Amino acid sequence: MVISMPRSSKPTTLCSWVSHDRDAARHSRCLPSLPKRVRVPKVPASTQQAKMTPAEFLQLLQPTIHISLHLLFPGLIARVFFGEYWKKAWLIMLATMLVDLDHLLADPIFDPSRCSIGFHVLHSYYAIAGYLAMSFLPQLRIIAIGLLLHMFTDYLDCLWMRCT
Numbered sequence: 058m059v060i061s062m063p064r065s066s067k068p069t070t071l072c073s074w075v076s077h078d079r080d081a082a083r084h085s086r087c088l089p090s091l092p093k094r095v096r097v098p099k100v101p102a103s104t105q106q107a108k109m110t111p112a113e114f115l116q117l118l119q120p121t122i123h124i125s126l127h128l129l130f131p132g133l134i135a136r137v138f139f140g141e142y143w144k145k146a147w148l149i150m151l152a153t154m155l156v157d158l159d160h161l162l163a164d165p166i167f168d169p170s171r172c173s174i175g176f177h178v179l180h181s182y183y184a185i186a187g188y189l190a191m192s193f194l195p196q197l198r199i200i201a202i203g204l205l206l207h208m209f210t211d212y213l214d215c216l217w218m219r220c221t
């Protein structure tokens with residue numbers, strides 16, 4: 058295929074740039090030339106995206122902050138207080154997220170407007186008192202701290218819901 062520019066006039070389509078060879082021109086995919094003026098239709102004001110208020114932005118951030126606290130807060134505590142065993146301590150604390158299995162007993166299982174603390178069995182005030190008691194037993198201390206951090210994070214969520 059020979060590519061050459063027409064001598065006489067400026068190209069009007071991409072085809073005129075491609076080739077003068079008939080077979081090549083027949084098999085090539087040529088694009089039509091674009092019109093010089095393209096009119097872009099105006100979007101009606103009602104369909105334009107509204108600006109987000111700070112409260113709406115915070116509401117959007119809430120699940121990200123919640124999950125980050127569940128995952129990273131125990132990691133920070135483990136790094137600061139558990140020395141060389143911090144990774145193991147972090148993993149154990151992450152495993153305490155299984156406490157959320159008690160949501161399966163609720164109907165509906167997930168309700169974003171519901172406060173977990175005091176509602177679910179393993180998030181009840183009696184359970185939290187039990188976790189506090191567990192923290193005095195060295196063998197269960199890491200698990201207890203993980204559970205208490207979990208409850209604290211869930212409680213922050215409840216406060217957030219009340220404030221927004």
Ligand SMILES: [Zn+2]
Nearest residue numbers: 157173207211
């Ligand atoms: Zn929870």
